[in-house]
Amino acid sequence: xxxxxxxxxxxxxxxxxxxxxxxxxxxxxxxxxxxxxxxxxxxxxxxxxxxxxxxxxxxxxxxxxxxxxxxxxxxxxxxxxxxxxxxxxxxxxxxxxxxxxxxxxxxxxxxxxxxxxxxxxxxxxxxxxxxxxxxxxxxxxxxxxxxxxxxxxxxxxxxxxxxxxxxxxxxxxxxxxxxxxxxxxxxxxxxxxxxxxxxxxxxxxxxxxxxxxxxxxxxxxxxxxxxxxxxxxxxxxxxxxxxxxxxxxxxxxxxxxxxxxxxxxxxxxxxxxxxxxxxxxxxxxxxxxxxxxxxxxxxxxxxxxxxxxxxxxxxxxxxxxxxxxxxxxxxxxxxxxxxxxxxxxxxxxxxxxxxxxxxxxxxx
Amino acid sequence: xxxxxxxxxxxxxxxxxxxxxxxxxxxxxxxxxxxxxxxxxxxxxxxxxxxxxxxxxxxxxxxxxxxxxxxxxxxxxxxxxxxxxxxxxxxxxxxxxxxxxxxxxxxxxxxxxxxxxxxxxxxxxxxxxxxxxxxxxxxxxxxxxxxxxxxxxxxxxxxxxxxxxxxxxxxxxxxxxxxxxxxxxxxxxxxxxxxxxxxxxxxxxxxxxxxxxxxxxxxxxxxxxxxxxxxxxxxxxxxxxxxxxxxxxxxxxxxxxxxx
Numbered sequence: 001x002x003x004x005x006x007x008x009x010x011x012x013x014x015x016x017x018x019x020x021x022x023x024x025x026x027x028x029x030x031x032x033x034x035x036x037x038x039x040x041x042x043x044x045x046x047x048x049x050x051x052x053x054x055x056x057x058x059x060x061x062x063x064x065x066x067x068x069x070x071x072x073x074x075x076x077x078x079x080x081x082x083x084x085x086x087x088x089x090x091x092x093x094x095x096x097x098x099x100x101x102x103x104x105x106x107x108x109x110x111x112x113x114x115x116x117x118x119x120x121x122x123x124x125x126x127x128x129x130x131x132x133x134x135x136x137x138x139x140x141x142x143x144x145x146x147x148x149x150x151x152x153x154x155x156x157x158x159x160x161x162x163x164x165x166x167x168x169x170x171x172x173x174x175x176x177x178x179x180x181x182x183x184x185x186x187x188x189x190x191x192x193x194x195x196x197x198x199x200x201x202x203x204x205x206x207x208x209x210x211x212x213x214x215x216x217x218x219x220x221x222x223x224x225x226x227x228x229x230x231x232x233x234x235x236x237x238x239x240x241x242x243x244x245x246x247x248x249x250x251x252x253x254x255x256x257x258x259x260x261x262x263x264x265x266x267x268x269x270x271x272x273x274x275x276x277x278x279x280x281x282x283x284x285x286x287x288x289x290x291x292x293x294x295x296x297x298x299x300x301x302x303x304x305x306x307x308x309x310x311x312x313x314x315x316x317x318x319x320x321x322x323x324x325x326x327x328x329x330x331x332x333x334x335x336x337x338x339x340x341x342x343x344x345x346x347x348x349x350x351x352x353x354x355x356x357x358x359x360x361x362x363x364x
Numbered sequence: 365x366x367x368x369x370x371x372x373x374x375x376x377x378x379x380x381x382x383x384x385x386x387x388x389x390x391x392x393x394x395x396x397x398x399x400x401x402x403x404x405x406x407x408x409x410x411x412x413x414x415x416x417x418x419x420x421x422x423x424x425x426x427x428x429x430x431x432x433x434x435x436x437x438x439x440x441x442x443x444x445x446x447x448x449x450x451x452x453x454x455x456x457x458x459x460x461x462x463x464x465x466x467x468x469x470x471x472x473x474x475x476x477x478x479x480x481x482x483x484x485x486x487x488x489x490x491x492x493x494x495x496x497x498x499x500x501x502x503x504x505x506x507x508x509x510x511x512x513x514x515x516x517x518x519x520x521x522x523x524x525x526x527x528x529x530x531x532x533x534x535x536x537x538x539x540x541x542x543x544x545x546x547x548x549x550x551x552x553x554x555x556x557x558x559x560x561x562x563x564x565x566x567x568x569x570x571x572x573x574x575x576x577x578x579x580x581x582x583x584x585x586x587x588x589x590x591x592x593x594x595x596x597x598x599x600x601x602x603x604x605x606x607x608x609x610x611x612x613x614x615x616x617x618x619x620x621x622x623x624x
Contacts, residue, residue: 024442052445058435059438059468059471060438062435065429066438066442067445069429069442088432200409201406201449202427203406208427209422209429209430210430211412211421211428
């Protein structure tokens with residue numbers, strides 16, 4: 001703490017996880033997150049942790065399942081196609097109420113796609129991701145500083161609620177370098193109390209079982225209702241966002257991650273031209289800042305959602321607003337990266353009530 | 365009255381759900397006895413599979429975790445690498461270990477993970493009702509090979525002990541059978557050696573147990589035992605395939621089909 005270091009996003013996130021007590025990492029190479037396993041391969045042994053390059057992302061997520069069941073602070077990372085592969089393992093963790101931390105450094109999709117940054121996995125992240133009724137906590141950093149400091153928050157929330165927690169970043173955040181400071185003291189996981197649900201040495205106690213199935217009549221339904229209580233508590237208490245320039249706003253821009261950086265530049269340009277534009281940056285994509293959007297919609301006629309996809313967070317904004325404001329959209333999918341000047345034009349279209357003209361593919 | 369036999373403390377009192385004539389009950393008992401006799405029961409973790417033995421977490425009297433189909437060795441790796449003093453075994457069927465889990469099986473053996481795999485090979489998918497397995501014999505009927513397994517359509521069955529024996533990381537591999545008392549005694553010795561391999565930190569160990577499945581082979585139990593003896597053992601020769609202590613003798617399997 002207190003020392004400013006210039007770091008690359010992927011490495012800052014890895015270092016942040018280690019400082020937050022991560023002691024097991026299983027991963028697999030995929031661009032643009034290779035710096036994460038590469039960093040962990042030498043950093044974890046330094047703190048007595050264990051790194052493994054698994055045979056696949058599928059295997060990695062299941063190694064996490066095993067280590068997490070023992071109460072270890074675990075981590076994996078991947079990008080789009082690899083995150084799809086991990087969903088079975090993540091669903092098992094969710095079904096067994098295990099805390100895990102993982103990161104998606106999102107690239108363009110679907111399929112193999114490309115290696116450019118994207119936000120096309122928003123649905124996947126915020127709708128559980130794998131099969132079944134569950135949610136994972138999703139944090140969306142927009143700076144290398146947040147990449148460095150969010151892992152600690154992920155572990156705190158994951159262990160507090162016994163849910164998976166993830167960072168949804170994109171290729172830009174993973175690759176860019178910024179000076180950062182860690183805002184917490186390093187955590188020694190050996191000083192943390194061992195969870196009373198963890199399997200391990202059963203000497204002197206009743207045996208424990210970690211599992212995600214229950215075939216007894218009605219049991220699985222009850223389990224799901226219990227989990228819902230958990231999700232409702234998280235929705236009530238753990239929403240995080242950044243809201244700026246909200247008073248007298250005639251348009252609220254909503255964007256997250258790298259898009260929020262671009263949007264902020266455009267919003268500043270608009271404001272310097274006298275346009276009354278406010279900005280909401282969700283930091284938790286799940287739980288989503290539904291309430292604050294709903295309140296904003298009482299005062300603001302127009303909202304503009306800005307994402308690097310075909311319109312995913314757009315749906316959550318529309319749901320939150322409940323028809324009380326017009327919700328416009330501007331997006332760039334498949335690895336397209338928007339510029340601030342481009343977005344400034346869209347702000348001007350939206351503040352007049354629209355329509356907001358999408359990019360003509362001929363102009364790409 | 366003198367006590368000549370006792371239920372092992374390695375198993376719980378929960379009544380097993382296996383079919384009459386199934387080999388799982390015997391295999392469970394052997395593992396439970398070995399873990400108790402070696403004095404490691406309270407430090408043992410059972411990694412349970414998907415398959416007929418998905419309920420293994422109810423039957424073994426130790427901490428347990430039930431994981432995804434085929435992923436037992438990966439789950440065991442996560443536990444063992446972070447807690448090297450625990451004794452971790454992954455109990456798997458043939459579809460689990462040799463089909464969906466093939467990569468995890470081969471890689472954990474190659475890495476020399478210090479875990480023990482208990483591989484129940486009954487050459488069929490039991491829990492799901494009798495589909496063809498990676499170890500189903502040529503000519504054998506199954507619900508997804510109704511014309512009998514043909515090499516040119518479904519490929520040849522895998523011999524897993526032989527396949528893994530090419531990997532330096534595999535410290536101990538043995539194939540045994542559960543069709544008669546003499547073989548069951550040998551099976552227990554093999555399981556003991558496998559757990560000893562782990563406890564003495566010699567590397568990866570696996571015991572493949574040929575087991576009958578009367579229900580999905582569509583045979584009465586005694587006929588199933590005969591089938592195991594006459595058709596399975598010739599294709600899957602019993603014996604040691606890798607040993608960190610002793611020299612291993614080469615085995616010559618016969619090619620055996622099954623008459624319709």
